[in-house]
Amino acid sequence: xxxxxxxxxxxxxxxxxxxxxxxxxxxxxxxxxxxxxxxxxxxxxxxxxxxxxxxxxxxxxxxxxxxxxxxxxxxxxxxxxxxxxxxxxxxxxxxxxxxxxxxxxxxxxxxxxxxxxxxxxxxxxxxxxxxxxxxx
Amino acid sequence: xxxxxxxxxxxxxxxxxxxxxxxxxxxxxxxxxxxxxxxxxxxxxxxxxxxxxxxxxxxxxxxxxxxxxxxxxxxxxxxxxxxxxxxxxxxxxxxxxxxxxxxxxxxxxxxxxxxxxxxxxxxxxxxxxxxxxxxx
Amino acid sequence: xxxxxxxxxxxxxxxxxxxxxxxxxxxxxxxxxxxxxxxxxxxxxxxxxxxxxxxxxxxxxxxxxxxxxxxxxxxxxxxxxxxxxxxxxxxxxxxxxxxxxxxxxxxxxxxxxxxxxxxxxxxxxxxxxxxxxxxx
Amino acid sequence: xxxxxxxxxxxxxxxxxxxxxxxxxxxxxxxxxxxxxxxxxxxxxxxxxxxxxxxxxxxxxxxxxxxxxxxxxxxxxxxxxxxxxxxxxxxxxxxxxxxxxxxxxxxxxxxxxxxxxxxxxxxxxxxxxxxxxxxx
Amino acid sequence: xxxxxxxxxxxxxxxxxxxxxxxxxxxxxxxxxxxxxxxxxxxxxxxxxxxxxxxxxxxxxxxxxxxxxxxxxxxxxxxxxxxxxxxxxxxxxxxxxxxxxxxxxxxxxxxxxxxxxxxxxxxxxxxxxxxxxxxx
Amino acid sequence: xxxxxxxxxxxxxxxxxxxxxxxxxxxxxxxxxxxxxxxxxxxxxxxxxxxxxxxxxxxxxxxxxxxxxxxxxxxxxxxxxxxxxxxxxxxxxxxxxxxxxxxxxxxxxxxxxxxxxxxxxxxxxxxxxxxxxxxx
Numbered sequence: 001x002x003x004x005x006x007x008x009x010x011x012x013x014x015x016x017x018x019x020x021x022x023x024x025x026x027x028x029x030x031x032x033x034x035x036x037x038x039x040x041x042x043x044x045x046x047x048x049x050x051x052x053x054x055x056x057x058x059x060x061x062x063x064x065x066x067x068x069x070x071x072x073x074x075x076x077x078x079x080x081x082x083x084x085x086x087x088x089x090x091x092x093x094x095x096x097x098x099x100x101x102x103x104x105x106x107x108x109x110x111x112x113x114x115x116x117x118x119x120x121x122x123x124x125x126x127x128x129x130x131x132x133x134x135x136x
Numbered sequence: 137x138x139x140x141x142x143x144x145x146x147x148x149x150x151x152x153x154x155x156x157x158x159x160x161x162x163x164x165x166x167x168x169x170x171x172x173x174x175x176x177x178x179x180x181x182x183x184x185x186x187x188x189x190x191x192x193x194x195x196x197x198x199x200x201x202x203x204x205x206x207x208x209x210x211x212x213x214x215x216x217x218x219x220x221x222x223x224x225x226x227x228x229x230x231x232x233x234x235x236x237x238x239x240x241x242x243x244x245x246x247x248x249x250x251x252x253x254x255x256x257x258x259x260x261x262x263x264x265x266x267x268x269x270x271x272x
Numbered sequence: 273x274x275x276x277x278x279x280x281x282x283x284x285x286x287x288x289x290x291x292x293x294x295x296x297x298x299x300x301x302x303x304x305x306x307x308x309x310x311x312x313x314x315x316x317x318x319x320x321x322x323x324x325x326x327x328x329x330x331x332x333x334x335x336x337x338x339x340x341x342x343x344x345x346x347x348x349x350x351x352x353x354x355x356x357x358x359x360x361x362x363x364x365x366x367x368x369x370x371x372x373x374x375x376x377x378x379x380x381x382x383x384x385x386x387x388x389x390x391x392x393x394x395x396x397x398x399x400x401x402x403x404x405x406x407x408x
Numbered sequence: 409x410x411x412x413x414x415x416x417x418x419x420x421x422x423x424x425x426x427x428x429x430x431x432x433x434x435x436x437x438x439x440x441x442x443x444x445x446x447x448x449x450x451x452x453x454x455x456x457x458x459x460x461x462x463x464x465x466x467x468x469x470x471x472x473x474x475x476x477x478x479x480x481x482x483x484x485x486x487x488x489x490x491x492x493x494x495x496x497x498x499x500x501x502x503x504x505x506x507x508x509x510x511x512x513x514x515x516x517x518x519x520x521x522x523x524x525x526x527x528x529x530x531x532x533x534x535x536x537x538x539x540x541x542x543x544x
Numbered sequence: 545x546x547x548x549x550x551x552x553x554x555x556x557x558x559x560x561x562x563x564x565x566x567x568x569x570x571x572x573x574x575x576x577x578x579x580x581x582x583x584x585x586x587x588x589x590x591x592x593x594x595x596x597x598x599x600x601x602x603x604x605x606x607x608x609x610x611x612x613x614x615x616x617x618x619x620x621x622x623x624x625x626x627x628x629x630x631x632x633x634x635x636x637x638x639x640x641x642x643x644x645x646x647x648x649x650x651x652x653x654x655x656x657x658x659x660x661x662x663x664x665x666x667x668x669x670x671x672x673x674x675x676x677x678x679x680x
Numbered sequence: 681x682x683x684x685x686x687x688x689x690x691x692x693x694x695x696x697x698x699x700x701x702x703x704x705x706x707x708x709x710x711x712x713x714x715x716x717x718x719x720x721x722x723x724x725x726x727x728x729x730x731x732x733x734x735x736x737x738x739x740x741x742x743x744x745x746x747x748x749x750x751x752x753x754x755x756x757x758x759x760x761x762x763x764x765x766x767x768x769x770x771x772x773x774x775x776x777x778x779x780x781x782x783x784x785x786x787x788x789x790x791x792x793x794x795x796x797x798x799x800x801x802x803x804x805x806x807x808x809x810x811x812x813x814x815x816x
Binding site: 372 | 409410411412413414415416417457459462465466467468469471472473526544
């Protein structure tokens with residue numbers, strides 16, 4: 001049986017939900033106040049889960065200090081205290097919903113971590129709304 | 137791979153655990169202080185998870201505003217600030233344990249949500265005791 | 273300068289807000305769904321703060337094990353898994369609002385603890401609604 | 409002795425810290441990444457405390473339903489899902505630090521609530537950074 | 545479909561990460577400050593999940609009072625307010641990483657609970673670092 | 681009226697409560713399992729509150745980045761992942777109760793921060809037990 005280890009991180013960002021293929025009225029109807037022209041923002045809480053075998057020499061599945069540094073470099077550095085729509089390449093043409101942010105984070109970390117390990121992302125946009133990718 | 141979105145809700149209710157097929161002594165032995173004749177109560181915290189594909193037009197799996205309204209209408213409206221044993225039809229003949237409340241909530245929401253989506257209920261009776269249905 | 277020590281406790285109870293001097297319509301208007309005839313309930317989170325001097329022999333202001341036992345005996349034992357309106361003497365003629373419950377808890381603990389110590393009660397009825405007595 | 413009642417609320421907003429009397433370099437030095445040109449954002453958690461006497465007829469210090477509506481109308485409606493710098497009159501010429509936001513919220517609510525009651529604002533910008541006004 | 549019930553518990557313990565097969569320099573490099581000679585410590589938060597069928601007579605999957613007592617006897621009693629490296633038999637020759645502690649807890653509880661039930665352990669070493677065994 | 685700003689920090693440490701002027705039996709009776717010979721440990725959560733006037737140029741009472749660095753240097757560096765009894769000079773001859781740890785932290789930070797500002801320490805030893813110095 002495998003074991004999972006989970007590391008929490010966070011970043012604070014502005015964003016706005018908008019589909020440029022739609023007119024303003026449709027965007028307002030679908031996204032409501034999340035479509036606000038001048039953006040709004042969130043404290044995003046991120047949980048990265050890595051699943052694998054316990055290394056008998058260390059007792060670790062994956063060194064959480066290394067994971068923390070990967071998250072800092074690949075997620076917090078580009079996203080923290082930024083405007084996701086304006087300041088990032090990832091969301092230039094992708095609507096920054098929590099679902100899409102989780103997917104982007106997954107893909108960025110997947111490229112850094114040996115495929116012997118499974119990865120799962122849980123992203124809290126608020127205490128009341130959060131997402132998981134991939135679904136378990 | 138699928139994505140899950142989760143919405144938190146809550147309701148405050150009175151309840152009492154009791155099996156009417158048993159005598160009072162057996163109920164006291166099995167349910168302890170949860171069998172108190174005049175009821176006790178909880179702040180129930182509810183998490184509803186919906187799993188599906190990300191819609192490329194919206195970036196949403198399922199609009200959490202719509203989910204929030206479904207929870208308000210079908211769960212909070214009938215259960216919040218009520219006595220589950222006396223004020224609801226669902227628990228007239230069903231013991232309102234956290235397990236059974238989660239099952240009832242699942243069935244009520246399952247009837248409202250397209251079966252293309254999977255649903256999972258997590259219900260906290262207290263910070264120390266909670267249940268999941270269906271088990272993952 | 274004095275030091276404060278705080279102990280958390282909790283109890284789960286049913287209650288109903290009602291003023292017997294008023295007619296049903298007035299009670300419904302003032303107390304809304306909190307007036308529900310068959311009660312509702314809460315997980316009450318209680319914080320008891322004791323303020324005094326640090327005893328140089330123990331490094332304690334007040335032994336929190338002793339405080340925990342006082343709370344168990346005088347608060348949790350009579351209130352946990354009870355109906356505050358029906359099962360307690362304290363709220364037989366006193367409306368069990370969070371304010372009044374905090375006042376009752378203060379008076380019950382005040383009688384057990386040396387007046388050399390100040391006491392303060394913080395009582396959470398929900399995560400969103402709580403009270404402090406006495407106000408600081 | 410007085411009693412306090414506290415109500416929690418929240419709003420999600422974009423903001424940016426900047427002093428227009430300073431050059432860009434000074435703003436970057438003083439405010440760091442909080443000065444990001446395109447804004448960032450937060451989930452602000454707000455606690456409004458009202459202190460007064462318990463009304464013997466209701467058992468309430470202040471009806472938290474009324475307080476909740478005042479917060480909705482005067483704080484959440486203008487601030488939630490907005491850009492504090494661009495979408496509000498209050499922060500047009502005032503740097504939206506947590507300190508200043510708390511002060512603005514205090515003044516807006518102070519104008520709505522009888523001066524027989526004391527008011528205190530606690531505002532969480534993140535789980536790690538928060539402010540109180542006025543200081544107790 | 546099965547249902548899961550979860551009980552939270554906690555214990556406070558000292559520990560130190562060290563592989564006696566390695567020299568001191570290697571241990572310092574791999575385990576960093578967790579290798580501190582004189583130990584450090586944590587408030588461990590433990591969640592034990594039991595999955596099975598709802599008993600139609602009780603409405604319970606598994607009596608959480610019984611589970612709480614099993615956790616008290618087999619986990620809290622030997623581990624709480626102890627030094628995991630020095631005061632326990634389980635970690636005499638096993639590095640007390642969160643992964644290994646979760647595995648030990650699983651095995652101890654697995655021996656006490658009917659195999660008709662599945663068991664899962666979630667162990668928080670801190671709010672930011674936690675593990676699950678077995679991985680789901 | 682003054683404004684307060686609060687910064688959260690944390691450190692994980694081993695400790696043991698013991699009065700060397702007492703015999704072992706007395707120490708066991710007074711401190712119970714906290715007297716365990718081989719230490720136990722906690723995740724300490726620390727809140728440092730600084731009270732002063734809002735600087736009109738910055739909108740800050742006190743730069744929380746500077747406060748965070750002071751806490752890192754003077755509290756986290758010497759205390760995190762240490763044994764308070766064995767690895768620190770502060771608790772060589774002082775019993776490391778939460779009260780005394782808060783007092784030591786206060787004195788260490790008081791020496792670093794202009795006396796124009798008031799300081800208050802809140803220290804959580806566990807979620808259920810915490811202290812404040814000075815008492816408000």
